[in-house]
Amino acid sequence: MGYERQADFGTPEATSDEPVTLTIDGREVTVPAGTSVMRAAAESGGSIPKLCATDNLKAYGSCRMCLVEIEGARGTPASCTTPATPGMVVHTQTPRLQKLRRGVMELYISDHPLDCLTCSANNDCELQEEAANVGLRDVRYGYEGTSHLGLPTDTSNPYFQFDPSKCIVCSRCVRACAEVQGTFALTIDGRGFASMVSASQASDNFLSSECVSCGACVQACPTATLQEKAVKDVGLPERSVVTTCAYCGVGCTFRAEMRGEQLVRMVPYKDGKANRGHSCVKGRFAWGYANHKDRITSPMIRDSIDQPWREVSWDEALSFAANKLNGIKQQYGARALGGITSSRCTNEETFLVQKLVRGGFGSNNVDTCARVCHSPTGYGLKTTFGTSAGTQDFDSVMDTDVVLLIGANPTDGHPVFASRMKRRLREGAKLIVIDPRRIDLVRSPHIEAAHHLPLQPGTNVAVLTAMAHVIVTEGLANDQFIRERCEVDEYEDWASFVSDVKHSPEFLEEVTRVPAQDLREAARLYATGGNAAIYYGLGVTEHSQGSSTVMAIANLAMVTGNIGRPGVGVNPLRGQNNVQGACDMGSFPHELSGYRHISDVETRALFEKDWGVALDPEPGLRINNMLDAAVDGSFRAIYIQGEDILQSDPNTQHVAAGLSAMDCVIVHDLFLNETANYAHVFLPGSTFLEKNGTFTNAERRIQPVRKVMEPANGYEDWEVTQLLANALGLNWTYTHPSEIMDEIARLTPSFAGVSWERLCAEDSLQWPVNEEYPDGSPIMHQDRFVRGKGKFVVTEYVPTDEKTGPRFPLLLTTGRILSQYNVGAQTRRTANTVWHAEDVLEMHPTDAENRGLNDGDWTKLASRTGETTLRVRVTDRVAPGVVYTTFHHPATQANVVTTDYSDWATNCPEYKVTAVQVMPSNGPSEWQEEYSDLSERSRRIEGEEMEPAE
Amino acid sequence: MSSTIDTLHRMADQIARNFQHMGVESAVEATADHINMFWDPRMKDAIFANREGLTPIARAAIDELAAGIEPEHQTRATVFNAVDEVGHVDAG
The missing domain is CATH 3.40.228.10 (Dimethylsulfoxide Reductase, domain 2)
Structure with missing residues (x-):
């Protein structure tokens, strides 16, 4: 579609069931009780000028642009704060109102730079638009007096800037920070003419303030005061495509706003049912990794991980991979092969990877990152x-x-x-x-x-x-x-x-x-x-x-x-964008899509008939068991799409041992991630901006992912999997992910009513979508539980085998931080590193004092499994005896210290409990030094000058 | 024992321990059922061949499976959707 700003009705939608009918400019209008006159006018196709009003914020009534006349009422009330009442007769365009609005606008413009032609918001500025709407032709006050025009611009935030000279003090940014984001980082500092927007304390700039860079203020700003730097650099977008974020399990939808083939900005989609028009720093701004210099766009192969990579054609890479897979299968049997689907890829891509493993490789050794999270x-x-x-x-x-x-x-x-x-x-x-x-x-x-x-x-x-x-x-x-x-x-x-x-x-x-x-x-x-x-x-x-x-x-x-x-x-709360979808699509070794066990004869027959192959009736290996089997020699080859198990999975040294033992590791990813250090084939992947498909968020909401630009590597990820399948002789002929979704719907009862076309028309559907629930299912178990009665289960407390003791007296727990995502492969390659350049270890002051540690000191973090080094942050956020860190940076490799202990039922790793000791350190651990050397050697590409890993 | 056998023993013992509250008979069945539905054949074969040292419930469960006895489902976790059924959802 061409570019147009998202509709703005001025004030939030009212939720009342009671209708109210009024007359606006001679037209009869019916709206829910509680609707403002401004919104009633907008919903009926009219337009009342506004500056301080926007429909995701409560009415404020400060700008005085939206004044109206109401028959029988005194004065000219603000339409944003006046609720529609039955029988009300409203006039929005009269000579009196025009004069008032023009006078107000004149005051605004008297302290606003007249640089519209060179302003980055030219043609996308509400102030400019409303000045035209009210017919402003002259400013009688002149421009010579005291003004704010000389105030410096705050460019401290990496993604947007604050130019106070263009601010009209409408408070939309302050209110968005409070009402939408809930951070309250912004305020109006000063009084009267001195009033101006301020981030936290007067001494702060945006970067040093409590601002979390969600972008709500930028979205709310009606001028160029708060604006994305990309707009300033690239220019205004000229078209937009609605798509779904590829970060966490919330599944925010965005308008990818484009200029030609260049992404200018991601603006939260106001009609998005998961995010309701809001965003965070990752989805809104951290998409620069798509064009990062580390991105690999050519296939590469090597016989051994000691060799440098060799860039080759797609044909050569796929033929090399197929030969290796076929050879291993012939020598060791189908159960020596397996794969890992990605919770960051689409449902369609995930479905194809598990189909390739089951139908092509001939085993059920397929797993996904939900193994290590939910x-x-x-x-x-x-x-x-x-x-x-x-x-x-x-x-x-x-x-x-x-x-x-x-x-x-x-x-x-x-x-x-x-x-x-x-x-x-x-x-x-x-x-x-x-x-x-x-x-x-x-x-x-x-x-x-x-x-x-x-x-x-x-x-x-x-x-x-x-x-x-x-x-x-x-x-x-x-x-x-x-x-x-x-x-x-x-x-x-x-x-x-x-x-x-x-x-x-x-x-x-x-x-x-x-x-x-x-x-x-x-x-x-x-x-x-x-x-x-x-x-x-x-x-x-x-x-x-x-x-x-x-x-x-x-x-x-x-x-x-x-x-x-x-x-x-x-x-x-699901971690990655498509964890739910990856599970739904049959990514687990014991079940096919729709949670049907592989041993079920009828289910297997359904897939066997559709796919034209016989399926193994026995469950396959989970990720951790694949690694064990690799060390033992019975598991020899793996295809990993969009996961970095070396960094994300526990006991890094064991993961490394498992990968090292395999004859063929195929990594399909955007970057030479840590796992690729042990790979023989690298198949370049595409970003979420470069593909079509669907993600399913934590609410079971299936949403379209739409291609906004061509894949830099030449293929969408589902196409790469299809190429590999066809190199193995499977003759797949998909031409669009919609055909894969049709297959999913055909084979999966909970998706029976889902299609790409329907999703594009309706924006999203919450499964199950079938005959019983044709429009999906927002809330489950309303009248009965899915299997009848709810079952209480006795939960005897069984302490973990991971114990603290004299050698390892502290408990380490791990987690993530706002600005970084999972292993950081994406966010580390964006300006988000300004907020979190390295993993740090949080430690209580008492524990720090006992060890002679001060805030910022280098420390050695050691467990029974391994050791690493990182800086300490002394804080009472953690209790005495507990330390905490994140796992976003490979230089730290927090999982070097986590253990093999796991959930008794599912083998989900016990990341949250590791007995550790912390002591002063003056250098990297032995593992870090060895790994750094290996990583440098392993990332060499023939014909390219060697560069540091990151 | 190899590291993998240690791991398999730890897994089986841990499963058994978490079913222990059901009483011995049910716990044995539940442990066997769980392993039957979720373990790869090479894992089962490996533990069948290395039963010494397992805790009693785990040992009894492995003995049952090794004897080819199909355990009864003890929890809903091992009851899966039928071919045309929407019902169950699991991420395990």
Whole structure:
């Protein structure tokens, strides 16, 4: 489509069911009660001038441009703050109004530079547009007096600039920061003529302020005051394409605004149902990796990882890969081959990779990164509810009275959803945080958690069972819900289990380190505070009892009846953009798409008939078992699409040993990632901007990904997989991902009603989409659980085998930070590094003092598995005895120290609990030095001068 | 024992330990069922050949599987969708 600004109705949509009819400029208009006159006019095709109003912010009534005349009313009220009432007769265009508006505009322009022709917002400026609309022809006040025109521009933020000389002090940016983002980093400093927008304190610039660079202020600004630097550099966009972000599981939709083939900016799509027009620093700004100099666009091969890479044609690379795969299959059998699908790639691409492994390689050795993040969610929710996906849509949080947040840090990991949660908390919902760290939500502007339970890492099950103890023994269970919706016999067994005094908060306090009284009060609040919703993340799943913790969460939701309606539920916050989709598409070694076991004869027959091949009836290997089998010699080749297991998976040295032992490692990626150091074939990948397909977010929402530019490597990723399949003789003939989605729909009952065409027409669908739910399913388990009655499961607390002791007295837990994403392959190649250039180790002041460590010192972090070095940050955000770091940088390789311990049911690694010691250091660890050498050697490309890795 | 056998023993023991609350008989069935539905054949073969040192519930489960006895499903986690069924969803 050509470029046009997104429609702006001036004030938010009213939600009332009651209609109101009024007359505007002679036209009868009917709107929901509570709608402003401004919005009513806009919805009926009219237009009232405005500057301080925009429809994602509450009406403010300050600019005085939107004045109207209302018959029978005195004066000229602001249409943005005046609600429509029955029978109201409004005039929006009269000589009186025109004169008033022109006078107001004259005042604005008297302190605004008249550099429109050279301004970067020329033709995309609301002030310019409204000046034309009101017919401003002259400024009687002249330009000689005191003005703001000489104020310097703040260019400190890497992505946007603040030019106060162009500011009209409409406060849209300040209000967007408060209302939409919830950070309150901006304010209006000074009074009267001296009033100006200020980031945090007067001494701050945007970079040093509390600003989180979400872009809401830039989007809200009606002038060029806050504007993307890219617009200044490239010019205004001339077309736009709506697509879906490739970062976290929120699944924000954006308008990719283009000038020719160049992406100018990503603007959050106001009609996006996951993000409702908001964004974060990653999705909004951190897309520069697509054109980073590290990107590899030619296929490369080598016989051994000691050799430099050799750039070759696609034909040669694919033939080389096919020969290796065929040779290994012939010598060692099909079960020596496998693959890893990517949760960053589309549903269609993921589906093809698992099809290639099962139908082409001939094994079920296919797995995905959900193995290392949310696999316990699947196990736990399937056991209790009969289904594993999140039970709600994101909108549900606006009906929540009590938020129980456990093992998640949404302001960093899922920032756009966190902003909606913060909005609800500011409206009065209560918050319970269960986390070893004092995450930002515990206390941030206008938000304070009612309870923060800073538990000892590894004791989630004990804490949740203790909460259940309180609910059951204090008579707070929802007996009616349990009787009607759950298996009563199992409930009684479970209730008897949790009622045992050994599960009381007091008894468990020594283990959990949570004060019993705090825990009791939190449990009472969850059970009695109204609609209560649980949101959780990897702090729940990445434990040796991850699956048990998920079941304990489900038990809490059932015992209090908090399932099956808006405002409640169990909500896993998915890490990567398409984790849900990758799971749906049959990426796990034991099941085909739609969660049907590979041993099921009828299911296998369905796929065998469609694909024309026989399938192995036995489950395949999980990622960690593939690596074990590689070391043992029975697993010899792997095709990895869009994952970097060397950096992301635990016990790096074991991953390296497994990869080193294989005869053929095929990495299909944008960059020579860490895993590619051990690869023999490199197939260049395409970015989300260069492909068509679909992603499925944490709400089960399937959304289109649309190609906005041609792939720099020549092919979309699904095409690369097809090329490899055809090199193996499979004769695939897809010409567009829509054909792959048709195959998915044909073979997968929950996707039966999904098609590319329908998604493009409707923007998104939440599965299941089938005959029973033709328009999808926003909230699950409304009348019954998917498999009938809810099942309470006894969750006995089993301590992890990873123990602290004299050698390793501290517990390390890991996580992520706002500006970086996962292994950082994308975000490290953007200006986001200005906020997080290296991983650091958070340590409590007491622990630091005991070790003679000061803030910023280099430290050695050692576990039973390995050691690395990084700088320490001394902070009381972590409790004594606990340290915390991120895993975004390969130079640190935090996973060198994490262990092989994993969830008992799914083998999701126990990233969150590692016994460590920390001591002063003056240099890199032995592993870091060796790995640095290997990495440098392994990234050599024949004919190219060697460059540092990053 | 090789490192892989150690790992398989740890996995089997850990599964058994988490089913222990069901009582021995059910825990043995549940452990066997879990391994049957989620483990690759080479993993099963390897542990069949190296049973010494397993904890009692895990050992009994492995003995049952090695004898070719098909365990009954004990949890919903091992009950999957039928070919035309939308119902179950799992990420494990």
